[in-house]
Structure formats: C-alpha cells, structure tokens
Amino acid sequence: MYFLSRELYFPSPTIASPEGIVAVGGDLSPERLLLAYKSGIFPWFEDDEPILWWSPPERMVLFLDELKISKSMRNILNRGTFRVTYNTAFKEVIHNCSTIKRKEEDGTWITSEMTEAYIKLHELGHAKSVEVWQGTDLVGGLYGVDLGNVFCGESMFSKVSNASKVGFIALVKKLQQNGYLLLDCQVYNPHLASLGAREINRELFLKIITQKIQ
Structure with missing residues (x-):
C-alpha cells in the first residue's frame, strides 16, 4: 500500500489493492483533489480513518446516451x-x-474535513451542485467535481420522492448539451443502475479519463 507524503503525487491506480485502495494519507487540498480525479482516483474514508484514495476495479459510470427515464x-x-x-x-x-x-x-x-475541502473546490469553480426545489424548499440535489468533459458525481440527497432523480436527469441532459463524455458514479448503486449507469473495468475508465477518448 502506498503512503503519500507532502509531494503532490499519486501512484498509478493499477497498483490498487483488490478492493481498490490506491494510497493512504496526504491531504484534501484543491490541488491534490484535482490531481486525484484527473487520475481516476477519489477519496473515501470515515472520521476514524486516515484519508483513503480509491480506484475500484469496476467503476460505475453513465454514458450519457444510455440514460433511462421510465x-x-x-x-x-x-x-x-x-x-x-x-x-x-x-x-x-x-x-x-x-x-x-x-x-x-x-x-x-462526508466528514467535516471533506465538506470544507469540497466547499473550497467549489469556490475555485471545480466542484458544482444541482439543486431541486419545491417552491422555496430545497428537497433534493447532488454535487460533484467537474473535469470539463467528465463529471464525477460525489453524493445526492432527496427529501421528497423522486427529487434526486429529477436532479440527476437534469444534470445528464445538461452534460449532453455541453459534449461531456460520461458521468462518473464511482461505485455500484441500484438507484443509479435503474437510470442507466453500469460498471466498466478500471482500464477502460482510466483510458477515457486520461486520454479523453470519445
């Protein structure tokens, strides 16, 4: 397992453990977060754990033209x-x-450390959100990291039935209009599978991310 130092660096995701851990440690600075996402890596850990950086062997993605709307x-x-x-x-x-x-x-x-890091990334224009409203009430939404041609979804919420689906569908249509390649959903989720997302292997995902192949 690779332990990160202060140097702004990630090893190749191909060295990941069987479950997908690429590295441990480092920080959540905007520079490191952006390097991670551009390398096909994302942070995922809990309060009592060190920072864990992941690139799972199977990646859940949505190719935008495969969106399913019931x-x-x-x-x-x-x-x-x-x-x-x-x-x-x-x-x-x-x-x-x-x-x-x-x-x-x-x-x-989504620890307090993660929250602060992504708010900072948002202030720099890299993390973005979708909000779903009923009247003046915020009833659903999602956020993620925008790489310019790939949107890396992080999390969504819904206080009213179907609110998060509405936000997800609206985002996909917006990404389609702007020529994005795909929406990265990270790990398998039956909710997202029902909307057309599917798993691809790490090799193909990294090829799309790093070479921007259409």
Whole structure:
C-alpha cells in the first residue's frame, strides 16, 4: 500500500489493492483533489480513518446516451412539480448529503474535513451542485467535481420522492448539451443502475479519463 507524503503525487491506480485502495494519507487540498480525479482516483474514508484514495476495479459510470427515464418519471418531469437550479446552494446541498439518513448506512463518509475541502473546490469553480426545489424548499440535489468533459458525481440527497432523480436527469441532459463524455458514479448503486449507469473495468475508465477518448 502506498503512503503519500507532502509531494503532490499519486501512484498509478493499477497498483490498487483488490478492493481498490490506491494510497493512504496526504491531504484534501484543491490541488491534490484535482490531481486525484484527473487520475481516476477519489477519496473515501470515515472520521476514524486516515484519508483513503480509491480506484475500484469496476467503476460505475453513465454514458450519457444510455440514460433511462421510465414512463412514470417522464410524467413527473412533464408535470413541472420540481424546479432545478445549478450552483446556487452548494453548501446547503453538501450539508444535506452529509446529514440525511440513509437506510443502508449508519453514518456518513462526508466528514467535516471533506465538506470544507469540497466547499473550497467549489469556490475555485471545480466542484458544482444541482439543486431541486419545491417552491422555496430545497428537497433534493447532488454535487460533484467537474473535469470539463467528465463529471464525477460525489453524493445526492432527496427529501421528497423522486427529487434526486429529477436532479440527476437534469444534470445528464445538461452534460449532453455541453459534449461531456460520461458521468462518473464511482461505485455500484441500484438507484443509479435503474437510470442507466453500469460498471466498466478500471482500464477502460482510466483510458477515457486520461486520454479523453470519445
């Protein structure tokens, strides 16, 4: 296992452990975070752990033209029940992502250290959010890191049924319009699989990320 020093460096993701850990330690500076994402690596750890950097052998992604929208979801979108905005409430979105209760999780991996790091990345224009509203209430949203042709999704939340799906679909359509290659979803999630996301191997993902192959 590779232990990071102060030097701004990551080893190749191909040296990752079987579960996908590439390196341990370092910091969450904007420079290191951007280098990680551009290298196909992301941080994922809990409060009582050192910083862990991951590049799993199977990567969950959505190729934008493979988005699946069910008939019932189309009806919801057509009703105009929700309003979607971009980058208007980043701090509120990441706060909700870190505090909302999830059936499959006891706590959150979005620690205070992570929150501060991504807010700083947002202030520099690299981390972005999608907000879903009902009237004046923020009822759903997501955030991630924008690499210019790949959007790396980090987390989403929903306080009202289907709110996060509405935000996800709106983001995908926006990325399509701007010529992005894919949306990185990191690890398998049945919710995202229902929307068309699927797993590809690390080799293909790194090829897309590092060589920008279309």
